[in-house]
Amino acid sequence: MDGFDAVVAAGTLRSSDPGAVRFPHRWTPEGVSVEAAFTGAHLLHLAAAGCVLNDVYREAEGMGVPVAGVRVVASGGFDPETWASTGIAYTVDVDSPVPERHVRALLQRVDEVAEIPRAIRAGAPVARVET
Template sequence: MDERFTVMASAGSYLSEGGEHVRLPHRWTPGGVEVRSAFTGGHVLNLAVAACVLNDLYREAEAAGLELRGVRVRAEGGFDPSVWRSTGISYAVEIDSDEPPARLEALIAAVDEVAEIPRALRQGAAVTRSAG
């Protein structure tokens, strides 16, 4: 049985008022980033993907001269509880912008290639305990 862990990271025009979320400062957005997530290991792992994609969308948009009013990234993944192995993480992106859809799709595709956390997870990583 696959247990699912869903998170959302939002910025700009996708920020909400009220509700259960945490607002954190963000380099590219004056209102910060809103995080909706439970605090479990599965949620935090998926949040790392959502946060990285959101950050990189703003970074790459700035470099390309694209204006984004808002970004929302929803990430979801599961674990096989019999061995606590990830069954994979997927994410979906929403962008509020007047930029042409083809430019936004190209931005999303470019970020999918360069986003550091998804890239690291796709390669696999050793996790070890240190003495200190």
Template sequence: MADLSVFGVTATAGSLRGPGVTLAHAWTPEGIAADPVTNGAQVLHLAVAVCVLNDVYREARALGIEVRGVRVEADGGFDEAWRSTGVTYRVEVDGPSAEAAGRLLARVDEVAEVPRALRAGVPVARA
């Protein structure tokens, strides 16, 4: 996996679980490890990473694909006005064949809610 920028994060679970803050997770008994989470930009990127990780487990179950572990890296930048210049993510899955992993990750990219919301544009307003 690539080096992360100052805004990059990882979310890991199962056999690929790494260090970090533990978050409870319905699909894995030991939870997710999130690292690092020290600023708002990382929290935004972590939302993408956790959503994708969760959906890998959910969609694998629906497709009958065994997944032993997942690692998602999410990163992105911001312009001088602190507008996001985009978020990219990478996924490593332990368990399925390369063909099954490809099918699974294509499905996850279609259905993952947080990436879909960001792609569509998200208005944010103070209440």
């Protein structure tokens, strides 16, 4: 099963869809827009997309790359028998006045440091704890 898309956007690339949910955001005064169904599959992808968006702003600041807007789409599938993830793929659009090579360098840095994608790549035990 594929197609569990999660879309997050901020700045000039925020969604104008009235169904998008809006959240405050540390780096943008208008906040972020989120387009995703409320299922476990979508939420997993939303975590990855949201982390990448945040890290674009954080790393851009450190690299001196001005960012007017960011849009991240994360999607993937699941094995229908086991519900194991078949992987997550994401795309990033960045609205910036700098040359494309600077944006590519920024996105390479983000891919290296984004915490949620790194955690998913590494794997982690998940356990229910009795309350």
